Every structure is written in C-alpha cells, then in structure tokens.
Amino acid sequence: MCLAVPAQIVKIDGVIAEVDMAGTTVRASLVMVPEAKIGDYVLLHTGFAIQVLDEHEALETLKLFKEMEMIPEAS
Template identity: 50%
Template sequence: MCLAIPALITSIEDKEADVEIGGISRRISLWLTPEARVGDYVLVHTGYAINILDQEQAKETLEILREIAEGVED
C-alpha cells in the first residue's frame, strides 16, 4: 500500500517546490503537476507532487492522519 501526504507549497524554483509537511520543509518535484502554484496544497508521494488538492480536502486529510498517528502512539 502506498501513502501520499498533503503538503503546502511555500516556494517554487523551476520544476521543484519547497513544501511544508507537518512543520517540516522538504523539496519536491513538480514534474507531474506543473500548474501548481505557491499556496497550493499538493498530494506528495515519493518526492513528487502527484495532484493538487483544494484547501478543505487537504486539511481534512491532514486531520485524519493526525488522528491515526495519535492512535498509534497510545
């Protein structure tokens, strides 16, 4: 099973973007989503943005992932 994580694009340079995932900054590729812009949420899998998400969908997904992580920690 593969898991993709929503991330917020904070900057873009060429075909790469800096994104924030849970307070951590990462550099990802935008080759699969060249239309992505700063401020967009993207779905990240193996270092690539594979889809652009609307803000509500991204925040709902992040909340579900937080709940799952809290359940694992208990």
C-alpha cells in the first residue's frame, strides 16, 4: 500500500523544498508541482510533492491521520 501525506512548505531552494510533516522537517522535490510556494500544503509521496492541496483539505486529512493514531502527538 502506498500512502501520501500532507506537508507544508517552509522553505524552497530551486526545485527542492523543506516541508513540515507533523513537526518533522524533510526535503521534497517540487518538480511535479512547480507552482507550489512557501506556506502551501502539498501531498508528499516518496520524497516528491505530487499535488498542491487546499489548506482545509490538508488539515482535515492530518486530523484524520491523528485520529487513526498514524501521527504521534508533538512533544
């Protein structure tokens, strides 16, 4: 099973972004979503942002993941 997770872009350097994924910062390629900008939520899969998400949709998805205990509580 494959899973894509919403993440918020915090920094962009060319086609590489730093994204916040539930409190963890990871690097992600923006090659597939060149229109993405800092502050946008993207759907992240295997290190690639594959879609820009509406903020409401992203937050609802993260809420569901948390309810299913797929995302740990921030400490």
